[in-house]
Amino acid sequence: MKRLLAALFITAICVIPTCLRAGDIKATAESFYRNGQYAQALSAFEQALKNAPNDPYLYYNIGNCYFKMGSKGLAVAYYYRAFKANPQNSDIRHNLSLALASGGDSLVPTGMPETLHRALFILSLTELKGLLCLAGWMACFFAGLWLLTHKAGKLTLVLGGIFVLLAGWFYLRHSLENEPLAVVASPVVELRSGPGKNFPASAAVQQGHLVRVLDSKDNWQEVIVRSEGLKGWIEQTALERI
Amino acid sequence: MKRLALFLSCVVLSTSLWAQVKLTATTDKTDLALDDELTLTVQVSGANGNIVMPQLPSLPAFNVYSREVSQSTINGKTTSIFKYTMLPRFVGKATIGAITFNYQGKTYQTQPMEIRIYRTAPVTTKGASAATVTTTNHPATSDTDLSQLPPLERELATRAYAHQGQPYFVVAAVSNKKPYVNEPITLTVRFYYSKAFYDAPYQNPTLSNLFMEEAGDAQGQQTVNGIIYRYEEKRYRLTGVSQGEATIGSASVSFRPGSSPLSVLDRFFGGAAVEPEQTVSSAPIKLQIRPLPTQGKPDSFYGAVGTGYAFAAKLDPTQTEAGEAVTLSATVQGPGNLKTTTDLQFPPIEGLTAYPAVPVSNYLPNSTSRSYKIFKTVLVPAASGTYTIPALHWSYFDPQTSTYKTLTSTPLSLTVAPSSKAASQFDFGHSENGSTGVQTIGQDIRYLISADPPAPSWLATLSNWGWLHGVVLAWLAICIFIASIGKKSAAKRQAYVQAKAHLKKATTYEHISDAISAYLLAKWKISTASLPLRSIVEALEKKGVKPQVRQQFSTLWEKLESARFAPAQADTQTRTQFSEQALALLKALEGTK
Numbered sequence: 001m002k003r004l005l006a007a008l009f010i011t012a013i014c015v016i017p018t019c020l021r022a023g024d025i026k027a028t029a030e031s032f033y034r035n036g037q038y039a040q041a042l043s044a045f046e047q048a049l050k051n052a053p054n055d056p057y058l059y060y061n062i063g064n065c066y067f068k069m070g071s072k073g074l075a076v077a078y079y080y081r082a083f084k085a086n087p088q089n090s091d092i093r094h095n096l097s098l099a100l101a102s103g104g105d106s107l108v109p110t111g112m113p114e115t116l117h118r119a120l121f122i123l124s125l126t127e128l129k130g131l132l133c134l135a136g137w138m139a140c141f142f143a144g145l146w147l148l149t150h151k152a153g154k155l156t157l158v159l160g161g162i163f164v165l166l167a168g169w170f171y172l173r174h175s176l177e178n179e180p181l182a183v184v185a186s187p188v189v190e191l192r193s194g195p196g197k198n199f200p201a202s203a204a205v206q207q208g209h210l211v212r213v214l215d216s217k218d219n220w221q222e223v224i225v226r227s228e229g230l231k232g233w234i235e236q237t238a239l240e241r242i
Numbered sequence: 243m244k245r246l247a248l249f250l251s252c253v254v255l256s257t258s259l260w261a262q263v264k265l266t267a268t269t270d271k272t273d274l275a276l277d278d279e280l281t282l283t284v285q286v287s288g289a290n291g292n293i294v295m296p297q298l299p300s301l302p303a304f305n306v307y308s309r310e311v312s313q314s315t316i317n318g319k320t321t322s323i324f325k326y327t328m329l330p331r332f333v334g335k336a337t338i339g340a341i342t343f344n345y346q347g348k349t350y351q352t353q354p355m356e357i358r359i360y361r362t363a364p365v366t367t368k369g370a371s372a373a374t375v376t377t378t379n380h381p382a383t384s385d386t387d388l389s390q391l392p393p394l395e396r397e398l399a400t401r402a403y404a405h406q407g408q409p410y411f412v413v414a415a416v417s418n419k420k421p422y423v424n425e426p427i428t429l430t431v432r433f434y435y436s437k438a439f440y441d442a443p444y445q446n447p448t449l450s451n452l453f454m455e456e457a458g459d460a461q462g463q464q465t466v467n468g469i470i471y472r473y474e475e476k477r478y479r480l481t482g483v484s485q486g487e488a489t490i491g492s493a494s495v496s497f498r499p500g501s502s503p504l505s506v507l508d509r510f511f512g513g514a515a516v517e518p519e520q521t522v523s524s525a526p527i528k529l530q531i532r533p534l535p536t537q538g539k540p541d542s543f544y545g546a547v548g549t550g551y552a553f554a555a556k557l558d559p560t561q562t563e564a565g566e567a568v569t570l571s572a573t574v575q576g577p578g579n580l581k582t583t584t585d586l587q588f589p590p591i592e593g594l595t596a597y598p599a600v601p602v603s604n605y606l607p608n609s610t611s612r613s614y615k616i617f618k619t620v621l622v623p624a625a626s627g628t629y630t631i632p633a634l635h636w637s638y639f640d641p642q643t644s645t646y647k648t649l650t651s652t653p654l655s656l657t658v659a660p661s662s663k664a665a666s667q668f669d670f671g672h673s674e675n676g677s678t679g680v681q682t683i684g685q686d687i688r689y690l691i692s693a694d695p696p697a698p699s700w701l702a703t704l705s706n707w708g709w710l711h712g713v714v715l716a717w718l719a720i721c722i723f724i725a726s727i728g729k730k731s732a733a734k735r736q737a738y739v740q741a742k743a744h745l746k747k748a749t750t751y752e753h754i755s756d757a758i759s760a761y762l763l764a765k766w767k768i769s770t771a772s773l774p775l776r777s778i779v780e781a782l783e784k785k786g787v788k789p790q791v792r793q794q795f796s797t798l799w800e801k802l803e804s805a806r807f808a809p810a811q812a813d814t815q816t817r818t819q820f821s822e823q824a825l826a827l828l829k830a831l832e833g834t835k
Contacts, residue, residue, distance in 0.1 A: 030690055057691040067687050086696060095687040123701065130704035133711070140714040144721030148728075 025051075029061065038068040056085035060092050067099055073185035073207035075099045077240040083107075084177055087121035103184075103208030105227045125173050132170050135163040180213040182223065182239040189239075191232035195220030203230050211239065263288040265296070265343045267352035275360050276330055280304065282338065284324040284352070289345045296324060299339030300438030302472065303359065304328035330359040331442070332474060334461055393417070398432055399464060406467045409437040414447065414493055414524035421482050422532045422641050425547040426578030426611070428457065429478040431493040431524055434464070434471040439497040444476070447524070448491035451531060455479045455579065457610045479611070481578060482531035492523040534639055538646050542635035545583040550612075551576035553636045555651035563659050564626050567597075571618045572634050572651060575606065580615040586636060593629060594621040594656075623658040630655055737764030738832050745821050745828075751805040754817070754824050758799070761828055775799055782831075791830040798823050 029044030042065035049058045063078035079096035086092060097107045108117040123131065139159035146156050190201035195217040203225075205211075211223035211234065219236045264287040274280055284296045298306075310325040330336065336357045343350045391399060397415040405411035410433075417428040431447065460475035482488055500517045534547065555572045562568050572586055581603040588596060596619050603615040623629060631654035640647050737760070744757035759770040768781045778799070779792050787795075802820060 026692060030692055033690055052695060055695040057693060057695055061690045064687055064690055089691075091688045091691060098685060098687055126705050127699055127701040130699075130701035130706075133707070134701070134704055137710060137714045140718045144718045147721040147725035 033061075033065065033068075036068075038065045041065050042069070054085055056082040056089065056092065059085065060089075060095065063095060063099070067095070071185065071207070072099055072102055073183045073209075074240055076103070076183045076208050076210070077185070077242050080181070080183070080242045083121075085124065087124055099208060100210065103206060103210075103227070105208070105210050120169070120173065125170075125177055128166070128170050128173055132163070132166045135159060135166050139163045181242045182211050182213050182221070183207075183242060184209045184211065184234070184238060185240040186238035189234050191223075191225065191230055191234060193232060195222070195233045199233065202232055203228075205230075205234070213239075213241070263343075263345050263348070263350060265341070265350040265352055267338075267341045267355065269338070269355060269357065272356065273358045273360065274330060276333055278330070280328045280330065280357065282326040282328060284326070284341055284343075286322040286324075286343055286345075288319060289322065289343075290318075290320045293322060293345060294343075296341050296343040298326070298341055299354075301328065301336075301338065301440065302435065302438070302442075302474070303332050303334075303336035303357075304330055304338075305441055330357075332459060332461060333359050334459075335359075394428060394430060398430055402432070402434055402464060402466055402471065402473075405434065406469070410435045410439065410495075410497065410499070410520065410522050412493060412495055412522045412524040414490065414527060416480070416490065416527055416529065419527070420530045420532055421480075422547050422639065423482050423485055423534055424545055424578075424582065425482065425639075425641050427480050427529075428611075429454075429480050429490060429527075430475060431478075432473045432475045433495045433522070434466075434473045436469050436471045437499060439499050441519075442495050442497035445494045445496070447493040447526075449480070449489070451483050451486060451488035452490065452529070453481045453483055453582070477610075479579065481582065482529070485531050485533035488529040488531050490527040490529065492526055494521055494523040496521045535644065535646075540635070540637040540646055540648055542586075542648060543637040543639070543646060544586060546574070546576060546578070546580060546636075546638040547641060548577035548638065549640050549642055551636075551638050551649060553634075553649035553651060555631070555634045555654060557631060557654045557656060560655065561657045561659070562623065564623050567620045567622050568656060569618055570621055570631060570654070571616055572636070573614060573616045574636055574649075575612060575614045576638065577612055579603075579605070580613045583615065586617040586634070588617070588619045588634070589632060591621065591629065591631060593625065593627070594623050596621055621656070623656065626658045626660040628655060628657050734765050737761050738828060740764075741828055742825065745825050748817070748821055751802050751817060751820065754820050755799070755802045755806065758802075758824055758827070761831070765831070775803075787831060791827070794823075794827050794830060798827055 025044050025048045029041045029048065032038070032041035032044060042062060045058055045062045045065060049055065049062065052058060059078045059082035063075045063082065066072070066078060067075035076096070076099045079092060079099055082089075082092045083096050093107070100107055108114055139156065139162075142152050142156040142159055145151065146153050184205050184207045187207050188204050189207075191203040191205055192199040192201050205225055209228075210226045211221075212226060213221050213223055214231075215222035216236070217233075220233045221236050221239055222231070222233050223239075224231045264285075266285045266287075268283050268285075270281040270283070271278075286293065286296065295311075306326050306328045309327075311322065312325075313320060313322045315321075336359055338355045338357060340354055341352045394415055394417045398413055401413040401415060402411075405413070412431065412433050414429065414431045416430075418425070421427045429447075433442070433444070455478065457477040457479045460477070462473050462475060464471050464473060476493075480490075496519055498517045498519050552575045553572065555570065558569050558571070560568075570588065572588075574580060574586075585598075585601050588598065590596065599618040599620060601615055601617045603613060605613045621631075633653050634651040635648050636651075637646050637648040639645070741757045741761035741764075744760065745754060748754045748757060755770075762768040762770055762778070762782075766781070766785045768778060768785075770778055773781070775796060779796055782792050782795065798820070802824075805816065805820065
């Protein structure tokens with residue numbers, strides 16, 4: 001018993017200051033942000049992210065700092081990461097949409113109703129996976145029950161149908177979220193016809209544009225600019241992978 | 243004889259007609275551009291033997307750079323064609339005078355021809371705006387009316403008197419020798435000539451501390467002490483760059499006096515020698531550029547120097563919606579090139595976001611001395627209401643009075659209605675007049691989220707329960723296994739029940755043996771149809787059927803076979819006994835594990 005208490009005490013000593021410190025960093029960062037010191041706020045938020053990786057709100061806050069500093073490309077990248085982790089949050093959706101709109105892109109694919117897009121992203125991918133698992137488990141349980149008792153056949157069929165629909169939804173979301181996307185982070189980057197500066201430039205792409213990465217050679221990435229449908233090669237240093 | 247005399251007279255008449263000289267001159271065009279070329283063709287027909295070249299008149303408006311002579315004789319008639327290729331030198335109307343040809347003591351002349359020379363495009367000077375350079379024909383100036391001329395013209399005419407007696411000379415004069423910095427002045431260079439010349443390239447004067455733009459060409463005539471001079475004039479606009487001394491170097495013209503030069507062929511035909519080239523230059527001019535006074539310089543002074551400026555402001559449109567853009571433009575017109583002045587600074591207007599545009603500047607149409615500059619800014623009102631654009635100020639320095647003067651535009655009013663777009667996008671509720679009462683002013687990202695990261699939902703937690711996959715799959719496998727076993731036992735149970743039912747309904751011995759056969763097939767997959775009795779008993783033995791039961795089966799099966807194939811010996815009582823025995827057999831077989 002004494003050993004257990006000692007272990008709990010030591011854990012508390014280690015964990016509590018870390019929590020307090022993370023809170024302090026966030027408060028400091030917010031203070032910087034409110035005073036318009038976005039670079040300092042960014043530095044503080046990035047430090048906080050080291051302690052809490054994959055925190056969607058920290059991604060969002062870092063995106064805000066980049067947006068205010070004029071780096072809309074990096075802002076889009078961080079907003080996208082926040083959106084992947086927490087697509088239900090309206091603030092994240094709003095800021096991502098706004099940042100994308102400044103580059104001529106749209107969060108909602110062309111032709112898809114806004115409501116449908118919101119419904120598609122009502123759950124995070126992890127939550128959707130959990131729901132899919134639950135439906136699968138229940139379908140299996142009732143299928144077994146039906147095999148043994150020849151009862152609950154209709155319920156088993158309904159659950160099976162739900163499982164199939166959820167599997168389709170999960171597949172769609174998984175495909176969308178694992179699309180090899182990147183965003184133009186440099187103020188302006190030239191889209192060239194080949195992986196090198198000796199190839200002529202066909203277009204100049206401003207920061208904040210989403211691109212789909214197709215191939216990679218040395219330090220060059222073959223991309224398709226989503227909003228314009230242009231295909232070409234961009235230097236890797238000018239892109240931020242999402 | 244009469245016939246001979248008639249023949250001779252005809253020969254003489256035809257010879258005299260044949261010997262008639264004909265001189266014609268044509269040009270390939272009567273209208274041409276300054277960078278075009280003109281071909282003058284002079285044709286001499288009927289002149290045989292050694293002939294001299296036709297004499298061209300003075301052609302000050304052209305440079306003759308190519309000559310060709312061709313001669314052909316057909317049936318004893320000689321035709322000489324002289325082709326002159328010429329480049330025009332000045333814009334305007336040029337006259338090719340009468341071309342004369344002397345042959346056997348007689349002089350032949352052509353009619354004068356008029357040629358119009360146009361400029362293809364306005365002349366632009368590097369660093370200056372596109373200006374229209376015009377050519378004018380000045381009225382002839384006589385000795386007596388100099389006093390009536392404007393000062394610059396009088397200065398030039400007076401300088402021409404200093405060269406009286408010289409057949410060629412160049413004079414230059416400026417409108418003001420002590421201009422202020424950026425004050426536009428005019429430089430005029432004139433090439434006077436009283437005799438013919440050709441090949442006369444012109445050399446612009448060199449400048450220091452001055453900015454120069456071409457302002458046009460002119461042609462004219464002046465009588466100096468009874469000698470008629472024609473002149474070619476070039477005008478320039480000059481502005482002083484900085485205070486101090488400025489110099490206008492010599493402008494020069496190199497030319498060859500006399501008529502057009504003759505080629506080797508010309509000399510062969512008896513032409514004159516080519517005159518040596520001569521150069522005439524204007525005297526250099528020194529200017530003193532005066533600085534602009536710093537005292538009294540207003541904030542709205544952007545560098546314009548001169549007189550006669552006009553300034554006005556305009557708003558387009560004067561009524562709009564919130565969030566929609568309107569254009570505020572201010573236009574200034576005046577002497578000189580306003581492009582060199584700095585841009586007007588629009589004052590900030592509360593409630594209106596300003597986006598300044600690049601100003602536009604050029605010379606006024608049909609003017610080489612006055613220009614305009616339009617300053618524009620796009621204004622976007624944030625909210626509805628009435629806005630007042632304050633009066634704009636634009637100052638210039640008047641060199642005549644040596645003072646700064648300020649021009650002021652009238653204040654403008656802008657009426658802004660609520661944005662219809664904003665109302666349709668953001669509907670926060672209905673009001674009586676249909677307006678939502680909320681307007682979109684601008685868009686920005688939302689503020690930071692200071693909350694802790696959201697706790698994983700129970701669904702997210704479920705996704706981590708991977709071990710449950712195994713449990714569920716195991717459950718399903720067990721269920722499938724159990725279900726498959728149950729299915730087999732059920733089939734077997736069903737075999738006994740069905741056989742029992744068949745036995746109860748059996749009316750013949752065949753029915754009884756069929757019921758037993760169906761039972762054996764369903765229970766042990768033993769087919770009695772293709773097997774002899776001994777094999778069936780062996781199969782039952784393999785299935786673990788006891789020997790007594792096997793004996794019971796053999797006895798009953800044999801009796802049934804006999805009854806089936808000798809039905810006469812059997813009766814209803816016997817069949818009922820067989821049924822009971824068969825039922826007992828099935829019970830015994832059912833007891834086998």
